[in-house]
Amino acid sequence: DQQVKQNSPSLSVQEGRISILNCDYTNSMFDYFLWYKKYPAEGPTFLISISSIKDKNEDGRFTVFLNKSAKHLSLHIVPSQPGDSAVYFCAANGRVGKLTFGQGTILTVHP
Amino acid sequence: GAVVSQHPSRVICKSGTSVKIECRSLDFQATTMFWYRQFPKQSLMLMATSNEGSKATYEQGVEKDKFLINHASLTLSTLTVTSAHPEDSSFYICSASGDSDQPQHFGDGTRLSIL
Numbered sequence: 619d620q621q622v623k624q625n626s627p628s629l630s631v632q633e634g635r636i637s638i639l640n641c642d643y644t645n646s647m648f649d650y651f652l653w654y655k656k657y658p659a660e661g662p663t664f665l666i667s668i669s670s671i672k673d674k675n676e677d678g679r680f681t682v683f684l685n686k687s688a689k690h691l692s693l694h695i696v697p698s699q700p701g702d703s704a705v706y707f708c709a710a711n712g713r714v715g716k717l718t719f720g721q722g723t724i725l726t727v728h729p
Numbered sequence: 730g731a732v733v734s735q736h737p738s739r740v741i742c743k744s745g746t747s748v749k750i751e752c753r754s755l756d757f758q759a760t761t762m763f764w765y766r767q768f769p770k771q772s773l774m775l776m777a778t779s780n781e782g783s784k785a786t787y788e789q790g791v792e793k794d795k796f797l798i799n800h801a802s803l804t805l806s807t808l809t810v811t812s813a814h815p816e817d818s819s820f821y822i823c824s825a826s827g828d829s830d831q832p833q834h835f836g837d838g839t840r841l842s843i844l
Contacts, residue, residue, distance in 0.1 A: 718775075720772060
């Protein structure tokens with residue numbers, strides 16, 4: 619049972635445009651959501667998070683939106699840069715510490 | 730930001746060998762450390778949660794006698810894959826958290842290849 623789903627395995631965007639990565643979840647007990655970025659042969663790097671009491675959190679070029687009623691969150695990157703090319707994982711936290719990850723989305727930003 | 734160091738980054742060994750992977754939090758005390766496994770093109774799957782000074786909590790389907798976890802201090806947790814076989818070949822990643830309000834920070838992972 620995949621409780622966190624990233625239905626788009628890949629996304630290709632032109633440099634300077636907006637990248638939108640989507641994530642859906644099924645467990646209503648999740649109360650904290652995170653996005654991680656991962657390069658090959660490296661561990662995930664924390665990007666941005668959002669608590670379930672909020673619907674938006676912004677940090678520089680990265681904004682995470684949470685729609686609790688739809689059990690959906692998205693990560694917006696604007697403007698996208700070639701260095702943003704990586705695998706992006708969304709993760710959800712339902713009890714202290716335990717993260718459930720989505721399958722990841724490969725983002726490619728073309729110059 | 731918080732730094733988590735994982736060692737070794739890559740291990741290639743013969744079937745039947747036991748392999749130890751170390752995970753260290755370098756600039757903070759990690760009350761909880763986590764061990765994940767990632768298969769190719771799949772998500773990170775939590776294997777176990779490790780709390781300093783107590784026994785690890787294993788996820789369903791993870792053999793605790795196969796994957797021994799020790800969390801002897803607030804900065805070090807180890808995962809030992811005992812009598813490793815080719816099906817244990819995978820990418821193992823640890824993470825650490827200082828407290829429940831902080832995101833987990835990940836090591837760079839260990840690529841384990843069993844011949």
